[in-house]
Amino acid sequence: xxxxxxxxxxxxxxxxxxxxxxxxxxxxxxxxxxxxxxxxxxxxxxxxxxxxxxxxxxxxxxxxxxxxxxxxxxxxxxxxxxxxxxxxxxxxxxxxxxxxxxxxxxxxxxxxxxxxxxxxxxxxxxxxxxxxxxxxxxxxxxxxxxxxxxxxxxxxxxxxxxxxxxxxxxxxxxxxxxxxxxxxxxxxxxxxxxxxxxxxxxxxxxxxxxxxxxxxxxxxxxxxxxxxxxxxxxxxxxxxxxxxxxxxxxxxxxxxxxxxxxxxxxxxxxxxxxxxxxxxxxxxxxxxxxxxxxxxxxxxxxxxxxxxxxxxxxxxxxxxxxxxxxxxxxxxxxxxxxxxxxxxxxxxxxxxxxxxxxxxxxxxxxxxxxxxxxxxxxxxxxxxxxxxxxxxxxxxxxxxxxxxxxxxxxxxxxxxxxxxxxxxxxxxxxxxxxxxxxxxx
Numbered sequence: 001x002x003x004x005x006x007x008x009x010x011x012x013x014x015x016x017x018x019x020x021x022x023x024x025x026x027x028x029x030x031x032x033x034x035x036x037x038x039x040x041x042x043x044x045x046x047x048x049x050x051x052x053x054x055x056x057x058x059x060x061x062x063x064x065x066x067x068x069x070x071x072x073x074x075x076x077x078x079x080x081x082x083x084x085x086x087x088x089x090x091x092x093x094x095x096x097x098x099x100x101x102x103x104x105x106x107x108x109x110x111x112x113x114x115x116x117x118x119x120x121x122x123x124x125x126x127x128x129x130x131x132x133x134x135x136x137x138x139x140x141x142x143x144x145x146x147x148x149x150x151x152x153x154x155x156x157x158x159x160x161x162x163x164x165x166x167x168x169x170x171x172x173x174x175x176x177x178x179x180x181x182x183x184x185x186x187x188x189x190x191x192x193x194x195x196x197x198x199x200x201x202x203x204x205x206x207x208x209x210x211x212x213x214x215x216x217x218x219x220x221x222x223x224x225x226x227x228x229x230x231x232x233x234x235x236x237x238x239x240x241x242x243x244x245x246x247x248x249x250x251x252x253x254x255x256x257x258x259x260x261x262x263x264x265x266x267x268x269x270x271x272x273x274x275x276x277x278x279x280x281x282x283x284x285x286x287x288x289x290x291x292x293x294x295x296x297x298x299x300x301x302x303x304x305x306x307x308x309x310x311x312x313x314x315x316x317x318x319x320x321x322x323x324x325x326x327x328x329x330x331x332x333x334x335x336x337x338x339x340x341x342x343x344x345x346x347x348x349x350x351x352x353x354x355x356x357x358x359x360x361x362x363x364x365x366x367x368x369x370x371x372x373x374x375x376x377x378x379x380x381x382x383x384x385x386x387x388x389x390x391x392x393x394x395x396x397x398x399x400x401x402x403x404x405x406x407x408x409x410x411x412x413x414x415x416x417x418x419x420x421x422x423x424x425x426x427x428x429x430x431x432x433x434x435x436x437x438x439x440x441x
Contacts, residue, residue, distance in 0.1 A: 002034030004198050006060075006067075007187065009041045010052035013248040014059055016266070016300060017202070017232050017240065023266050024200040024229060026065045027288040034197075038067035039190060042074045043181050059249040063259045064281055071194065073186050080181040083189045083219055084174070087145065092218050093174070096123035097134040097141040119144070119170035143175035145185075145215055152210040157200070157227025158293050164210040172211045188212050192221030203228040203295065227290055230270050235301035247302060256348025260284075261308035270298035277308050279315075310347045321349065328353050329360070334433060341429045362436035363420030371413040374403055378414055379440050392428040 004025035008014055014022075029036040038060065042048035060067065087093035096119075098106070107117035123144070126134070135141065149167040156162045174185035191199065199209075209226050216223050232240050240247070252262060260279050267284050268275045271292040278284045313321075318339045325335045342355045367375050378399045383391070396414065400406055416422055417439040419430065 001195070002029055002032035002198060003037065003194065003196050004029040004034065004200070005037040005039045005071075005191070005194070005196055006065075007039040007041045007190075008056050009044070009047070010049055010056060011044070011047040012052060013055055013250045015249065016247045016252070016262075016302075019063075019249060019262070020229060020232065020266055020269075021201050022060065022065060023063075023263065024227075024288075024290065025198070027267065027285055028198050028200065028290060030285045031288060035068045036065075037069055037071060037194060037196070039071045039194075040073065041183060041186070042072055043077075043080075043183075043186055045074070048074070055250060059253070062249070062253055063263060071190065073181075073190065076186070076190065077181065079189050079193065080186055083185065084143065084181075087174075087215075087218060090218060092146045093143055094123055094146060094171075095131065095141040096144050096173075097126075097131075097138055098122070099138070116168050117170075118168065121146075121171065140177050140179070142173045142177050144171040145174050145211065145218075147171050147211060147214055152213055154209070154213060154223070154226055157198075157225060157290050158230075159203070159206070159228055159295050162206065162228075164207060166210065166214065169207060169211060172208075174215075184208060184212060184215070188215045188219065188221070191224055192216055192219060196224050197222075198227070199224045200227045200229060200290065202231055204231060227293075228295075229293055230295055230298045232269075232300040233297045235299050235303075237297065237299065240300065252302070252305070256309065256350040257305045258309040258312045258348075261305050261312055264308060265304060269300060270294060270296075275304075275308075277311055279312060306347050313346060313349065314344050316343070324349050325352065328356050330356055337429075338433060341425045341433060345425050358419060359430075359433045360435045362434070362438040363418065365418070365439040366416040366420050366422075367413065367439070368416075371417075374405060375413055375417045375439065377403060379417070379437075382437070382440065385434075387432045387434070389428055389432060392431045395431075 006022040006025050008018055008022075026036050028034075038057070040053055040056070042053070084093060103119070106120060110117045110120075123141070124146075131141075147166040147169065149165075151163055151165050153161070153163045172184050174182055176182060190196070201209075206228050209228070213223050234240055249262075260281075261277070263281075263284055264278045265275055267278075267288055271289075272294065273287075273289075273292050276287070278287070318336045321339060322335060325339060326332070330338050338356065338359070342352060346352060346355070365375075378395075381398050381402060382395055396410060399414070400410055403410075411427070412422065415424070415427055418427070418434065418437060424430065
């Protein structure tokens with residue numbers, strides 16, 4: 001069975017970069033009728049917060065990315081310890097005691113000599129007595145996995161044939177000096193024991209994947225099919241790393257972005273296929289093909305989400321939004337008419353509040369100097385409400401006859417005087433909703 005996973009760390013809110021990974025793994029699993037696992041990477045007790053676990057789940061549920069089961073790495077520490085013991089018994093795991101300063105000096109020395117800054121495996125030459133002395137002096141060391149110095153190769157679902165010389169990579173640290181299991185070991189054990197068959201993640205993990213393949217093989221597991229998607233940049237190609245905090249799913253949801261607008265964009269962004277707005281998850285799943293994605297950095301512009309959101313809302317029925325309309329205070333007898341009038345003049349549902357405020361409280365009139373006398377004369381001709389769909393036509397006809405104005409010179413000053421705007425819905429529909437017309441005063 002095809003099994004994928006999304007493994008966020010609950011150390012903050014997930015952002016569009018995380019979503020890209022989650023969505024691709026979700027779509028692969030669903031298209032194959034397989035299993036999608038939400039795996040919480042909470043092995044760091046100091047940085048992991050339960051509030052972020054809840055937020056991650058809420059974001060995924062908002063998008064409709066429903067998981068088949070939840071796993072927590074903090075519940076599986078015994079499994080990581082068992083794997084570490086197996087690696088020790090095989091002679092593939094060793095303790096190293098260098099301080100960060102010592103490692104930095106080694107790297108600088110290697111770079112000055114024109115060599116790659118790879119850990120020199122000095123810890124392997126230590127005698128038992130030397131290890132005991134260092135442990136007594138410095139405390140427990142880190143545990144490194146001993147790589148076989150050979151070329152590691154795999155067929156990547158996006159990058160194609162990929163090859164890394166293990167001799168050019170430092171033996172990875174899998175356990176910190178304080179005993180904390182690091183991502184690389186925990187992920188390998190989980191992928192192996194949970195039967196994960198496909199792993200999609202960012203291209204910044206390529207080297208990590210190479211080392212993980214050797215660890216999986218050492219532990220006797222099956223190597224999943226890996227695919228590494230490109231990293232997102234800003235619209236001008238700038239790094240998003242410092243901006244990702246402002247592109248959290250939580251903030252995008254608050255800004256009014258519709259889930260299917262975000263999913264439609266992210267399911268095609270960086271692929272050879274054009275972005276197509278989907279309103280149904282089944283269509284999104286059916287149209288997904290990981291092989292259509294490329295390795296080049298992918299430009300993401302948050303502003304692309306709003307036209308897609310607007311298109312979704314323009315097709316939405318009153319029944320689908322009546323609760324949100326009631327929440328902003330629109331009376332039941334006006335609610336459906338209010339939606340009909342505003343639907344095609346909003347970008348997000350958040351815009352409805354401003355429209356209702358204008359209808360209910362009245363807008364500050366915008367009257368150009370040359371139109372002051374005209375607007376005053378027109379307002380004197382406006383009958384007392386309530387107004388219906390015929391009032392605008394009847395009133396403007398009377399104003400035209402009295403003033404001689406017509407076309408834009410007639411209609412635009414009246415729109416601006418009543419709504420404070422030079423654009424918007426058909427005024428014949430707007431007038432019946434106006435509860436307070438400040439221009440009359």
